Amino acid sequence: MSEANENKEYTWINPLGVWGAKGGNYEVTSNQVSDPSDVWRKNTGYKVPTSKVGRLKHYHIWDNHNEKLWKRLRWWPTRRHLLHVKGIYNRKTLNAEKKILDRRPIYWVICMVILFIGPLLFPSSMQSSLLTAGATFGIFAAINVCWTLIIGTASIFSLATYAVVGVAAFLTSWLSINFGMPWFSLPLIGAAIGFAMGGLIALPALRLDGFYYALLTLGLNELCRVYFTTSQEFGSASGGLYGADSYLSESWSPAVQSHASYYIALMILIGALVLFRFVNGKRLGRILRMAPEKREAFAEACGVDYKRARIQIFILTSAALGLIGGLYTAHFRGVAFSIFSFDTVLLGLAMLTIGGIGKAEGAILGTLVVVFLDRVMIEWGPMRHFLIGALMLASVLWLNNGYFGIKQQFNAWRDKKRGEWRSTRTEKGGEALPEEATEIDDKDDLYFRRYDKMQRDYLKTLITPEIIAEHKAKPLGQHSEALERVLLYFRRAKMEDKYALHRVGPDGPFKIIAFSGVRGVSPRVVEDKEYPTEEAGYHGVFMRRVHDLLES
């Protein structure tokens, strides 16, 4: 509608004419005024195509509990629910629904079920090798889960895990071979050995930290290796000890033995996971997570006894590792020296890294990958370790937090990108850039800049030669709407650099000056041109202001 009127000439009739306006100006040629809200609508419009419901998630998830709300399944004897569930209302249909906030227990259960029915799914040709590899996976995953407690929760970089396991395994197998200890005593003896070793490696941890402690544990590992490798007692001639008592009786058939070993290894893994859950999620884990290395002062200031917590975790974990060492002996009937080699430590680190340090599921995934490559894909030869190293390198180079941190990493990246896209699509059309806008405290100022810009864009369309002629003919008095709007805008400008008239003589010529806007600072002379009368001066000021407007 406004386009038809815009800047169309018409004769403006002064409404004050009927009252007898002094000085004429009864009829002036002027322009029609377009709708000022057009520029507003154009500027504030949302130009991005949007869908009707918006980006809110509205797909159905789970139905609400309804009447069964009170009688939900709980972990007896606590009142803790099985899953962390939240009741929500569907944004589109407004139905009452529920959403499972933490789906990880479900994934754990699914993976455990898959592991347990695994042997039924193995191809029969590879049955035995897969079962053996599975047993190895179970035991090493248990070791790595305990290792994650130290490296992840307590964030102490200890490389002595396999040393503890190896020492416990060697001592228990030696005891079993020489003194005939039965298999059920081996884990307990191993736990006691682990307990003692835990005390041994916990004390230096209080004094050293970071890579110094890693070196110390590495040295311990090497110490154990050299000692056991060179000592006759521990089978230096045969590469290890063999012949300990086992719960896998020799009288069973090989198939039953391998199945039993697989499932028992899985039970060991579940035991380690239970330990992890009840340490990491409870008080000790929380204390350790708040007092990582290099932030002990903060923890102490909060009143946390981190030293005691660290000793506790070491002793606890080492006892668990010793227990696993005893089970190792009972499982494999002995132990070889390779458990102390730097290779094992390296592979262990690979297992931890591939999944992501700090999470139990990361340790298990890493162990799965490495054991699969190492023990199952034997025909690939040295390519396996190459692949393991490549996976480790890829995981460390590109993933901030291992494989299970991919979702978090991707979300962070996506949010960053969204922010960048949003800022390129800036629709404000204002005078302030997005990064500038966040620095300005007074948001009214930002809004004013934008509003001012819209005003100026609108007024530029109103300025025509007719307006200027109208002003020249009569600077003061009632004006047509177009000129009135322009003049009102000029009069509203801020004082800084605002034009004014300076009377040079008593009746004399006028000069244009500009205010400084600062108290006490006198205005500056803008130009040398002198206007003979006040009206001429007004028009001169008007022309300057129009010029500034068109230039801005």
Added chain:
Amino acid sequence: MTQLDEPSKDVPLVADSEKHFYEYFNAKQREYVKQVLNDDLIEEYRRKPLGHHSEPLERTLAYFRRLPISEQYALKQSKDGTYRMISMSGQRGVPPTYVSDEVFQTLHDGYFGIFMRQIKDMTEK
């Protein structure tokens, strides 16, 4: 046009000067409106009854809207969605009456009809 009109010529002298001046003012406004009233103005209103108007049309409409209720008109919607013009009585309790038999199909036509009626009333005053 340049002379002041004698007030007593057009408007009867009333004891309350305010009322008197109010009548005088309205007379002057009518004069102005009659000056700006032309086909273009009517066409502009017909095209766009609501929203941004040009200055003379806006002043005209302001004059019409300032009239007392008894001189204003309204639209009544019938059951079939058409409109008829009614005039208000201005007195409490007295119902409005139909002005004419003319039926307007849309609100847009109704607005325009009212506008034309107001102009007629004003020019005949």
Added chain:
Amino acid sequence: MDLTFLITNAVIVACIYGLIAVAVSITWSSLGLINLGYGFVFSFAGYGAYLVSERISEHPVLVIAAAILSGALAGILICLVVFIPLHDKQNFTTRGMIATLAISLIGSQSLLMYFGPRAKALPELFGFWKVEIGGLVLTSDKIGIVVCSVIMLVGVVLWMRSSRRGLEIRAMMMNPHAASIVGIGIRSTGIYVMAMTGAMAGLAAALLSQTYYVSPFGGLTPLIKGVSIALCGGLGSVQGAVIAAIILGFTEAATSRFLGGQYVLITQFLVIISILIIRPRGISGLLDKAREQ
């Protein structure tokens, strides 16, 4: 007499492992990266020298130069793969260390795949002559080892002190943030540092090959020893590494003389553990404070 023998042995061992220790120390203090890939650099340099000695000539200078160059090349490779992508990401210290371990694994395996598991021998670099000084017999290789490593170490120290690149490296050791403000590029300096330290490790490989063969996994023991010496002497301090090297060389010599070769590692690590317990930051771990992250 016994003592002098011990001392000479100690000095020789100290020279070789000291090179790697100084390399690890410099890398950590200037880049913040614990480079555990020196095992791979070591083997790579050994194989490089082997290839040159096989294909081109057996001249000692050429072989040593080949070892140094291939060491520098391996160092630059590690820099490009590990340091440059990771240095501005979170968790850089741990991730960098694990990445170098991964490269060590990959590299050793690829060397194994390419060259086969049999160890290769490098030619004798220093000849077979002997020198007698006051009742002490010094074989040529011992003299050669000491002389070469001392030259390399002195050269590195002088270069760091007086050349422009060395100045940039030292600036990064002191305060990497301020160095980057002044205009010292982290990446280009990183390449120089890794090349230089790789060259040092390469020289160590050539020198050690007089005693041991070149094999894909042969770099692991020198790496562990070098890292232990560096940590024992305090990360970031060259003089600490030298002192620790001498102490540990002495320990090794004494142990192999009195207790037998198989207990060398035990006594060495016991010494390291006791030093670390007494001084948790190493013998002179002064600069480590600047690198506390």
